[in-house]
Amino acid sequence: MPHFLKAAAFFAAATLTTLCFAQTQYPLTVQDGMGQKITLTSAPKTISSKTLFTDEILLNMLDTSRLSSLTNFASDDNYSNIAGKLPAGVPLLDFNVEAIIGNYPDIVFAANWSDAGKVEQLKQAGIQVYLVNTPNTLEGIETEILKLGMLLNVAEKAEQLVADMHSQLESYQSKVSIIAKQQWVALDYNSWGTASGVDTTWNAVLTNAGIINGSAEYEQGAYGQVPMSKELIVEIDPDILFLPGWIYGESDAASSFYQQVANDPALSNVTAIKQGRVYQIPENLRGTYSQYIIDTIGYVVESVADAVE
Numbered sequence: 001m002p003h004f005l006k007a008a009a010f011f012a013a014a015t016l017t018t019l020c021f022a023q024t025q026y027p028l029t030v031q032d033g034m035g036q037k038i039t040l041t042s043a044p045k046t047i048s049s050k051t052l053f054t055d056e057i058l059l060n061m062l063d064t065s066r067l068s069s070l071t072n073f074a075s076d077d078n079y080s081n082i083a084g085k086l087p088a089g090v091p092l093l094d095f096n097v098e099a100i101i102g103n104y105p106d107i108v109f110a111a112n113w114s115d116a117g118k119v120e121q122l123k124q125a126g127i128q129v130y131l132v133n134t135p136n137t138l139e140g141i142e143t144e145i146l147k148l149g150m151l152l153n154v155a156e157k158a159e160q161l162v163a164d165m166h167s168q169l170e171s172y173q174s175k176v177s178i179i180a181k182q183q184w185v186a187l188d189y190n191s192w193g194t195a196s197g198v199d200t201t202w203n204a205v206l207t208n209a210g211i212i213n214g215s216a217e218y219e220q221g222a223y224g225q226v227p228m229s230k231e232l233i234v235e236i237d238p239d240i241l242f243l244p245g246w247i248y249g250e251s252d253a254a255s256s257f258y259q260q261v262a263n264d265p266a267l268s269n270v271t272a273i274k275q276g277r278v279y280q281i282p283e284n285l286r287g288t289y290s291q292y293i294i295d296t297i298g299y300v301v302e303s304v305a306d307a308v309e
Helices: 003-019 052-058 097-103 116-124 138-151 155-171 173-180 201-208 230-236 253-262 293-305
Strands: 028-031 037-040 047-049 067-069 107-111 128-132 185-188 194-196 225-227 240-244 278-281
Touching: 028 138, 037 128, 047 052, 052 107, 052 138, 067 097, 097 116, 116 128, 128 138, 138 155, 155 173, 155 293, 173 293, 185 194, 185 230, 194 201, 201 293, 240 253, 253 278, 278 293
Parallel strands: 047 067, 047 107, 107 128, 185 240, 240 278
Antiparallel strands: 028 037, 194 225
């Protein structure tokens, strides 16, 4: 078993032992992703999700009668991995304080980057708010899934979701081993001229697909992004380029960007372009940091494995 799978398996086993294998005992006091304590006197019956991350997890763990709302992004198949699975009757609400208060859930799951003013308004209205710490590793994703399972008294379903992640990841390993032998370096390059650094979910995707992240050693800016000039791309000379499969704006923007990069004279000697190893990644897979990141790894593995001679 590759070292990254051994570490992940050990981590999951340790976390499961710590958090689960029993019904949650209430009252329960926990710290959220911002270190703020909240106390639940009983299992929340109505839950509002204000991040696509929790949308995608909770829909796979909870009876839909407990969902008081999901985000508007949940129905957008450009971003969402659950767009075709949404239950009827569950409202889709953005982070609108008045609408959430009118909905009045037992708990709201927001992100550690959510608008602090709106979060405070909800708290002032007497609504419990749990801020999820945005993960950028598989271990971090698993930890958040298990925490949500504990908080909502669905530990067994959370454990199963994590177990399914490991099983799916294991199914890729024969191809991952073949890919890893190539020692290929990859860049994900986007239309605003950056690539994803070491502290990103994309780095986790590449690592678990047996690919080296060509931007991992460079200084990161906001959200783990590394400024990527054409000169730096040529210097790194990636074996693989990943480009966006969807770009906000015109419907053909991603296709136009692909052609722009693939036919740019300044990049004509880059190995990925010369060898035809340039792939577009659907945005719902590229942007996810829920359990669906395993599907992203699978998409990358299947795409790249076909290029191995």
